[in-house]
Amino acid sequence: MSPKELRAKIAKGEFTRPTAGECPGYIQMNMVALPKEYAKRFEAFAKENAKAIPVLEVIHEGHHSSILAKGADILSEIPKYNILRDGVVVETVTDITPYYQPDLVFFLIGCSFSFETALIENGMPLRHVDQQKNVAMYRTNIALKPVEGFSGEMVVSMRPIKKEKVADACVVTSHFPRMHGSPIQVGYPEMIGIQEISKPDYGDAIEIKADEIPLFWPCGVTPQNVITSMKLPFAITHAPGHMFVTDKKDSEYYE
Structure with missing residues (x-):
């Protein structure tokens, strides 16, 4: 379509x-x-x-x-x-x-979602796309810069990426700065306040296999959190x- x-x-x-x-x-x-x-x-x-x-x-x-x-x-x-x-x-x-x-x-x-085609075309299949699930999204402890009464914390989306492809994922997505760009965190969910990666705050839980690392990108659900x-x-x-x-x-x- x-x-x-x-x-x-x-x-x-x-x-x-x-x-x-x-x-x-x-x-x-x-x-x-x-x-x-x-x-x-x-x-x-x-x-x-x-x-x-x-x-x-x-x-x-x-x-x-x-x-x-x-x-x-x-x-x-x-x-x-x-x-x-x-x-x-x-x-x-x-x-x-x-x-x-x-x-x-x-x-x-x-x-x-706008850079997912680029990831897939560069040899990084995405499990939530293959399984027709929603992407996993999490509230974090990353504070946003307050402006005129608006304040809050960032929400991130997570995609598991093969270990040998992590650098490629960072480079590919960095070329789309108006779609959040490169990841905000790589591999350490607890550092941004995510305690249970198997329980996303929004979307569906996505399996992370032994040869994969979770990558976290800023997410447009952030305004809803704010x-x-x-x-x-x-x-x-x-x-x-x-x-x-x-x-x-x-x-x-x-x-």
Whole structure:
């Protein structure tokens, strides 16, 4: 499927699973929607923490993309969304049209799913893609730089990589800085506050074999973690692993 075909299926409710491995070669985005009164401060916060929250498009008016997937409707073309009130996920839905209000500002944020094709093409198969699972994601103790009341800790995604390919994975992903870039940690989950790697905070548990090392990348679920810790009155995010698939090729973001 092309990204446009996939988004059409999503809008019809025919595709609601995680998007890892879908539309290889096209970038995928995290999404955060905040009331206007918080948006400017969040944008400044994201700029100061761009490795974890690399914003690629901001939709100040309406709810259609004009850069990453021209005309795509952010309200219905993401497989699942989380509705947060006072920092708590109160509902997960497949269409946020009933929750839309004109003062919402939408942020589309780079996602590590976007460099997975490059990893696979360079001889690094990904177990969650092969098994059609969601990627494993963890809260960490990595503090973000606070800006104008926004603060919190980073969330990371984990991919097991063969020991002899770890350096290759770091190099390949470093060429995608707007998709989180190189790993933030290699091989020592306890150093970033992860005590039980078999129990991710988001997504699915992924086996790590004896000849593999877990690599951890900053994750676009970080804003949801921040919103939760700050207890913001209202926000909408993508559900972890259920991304906005764009019309932009990953090659356009290779640096």
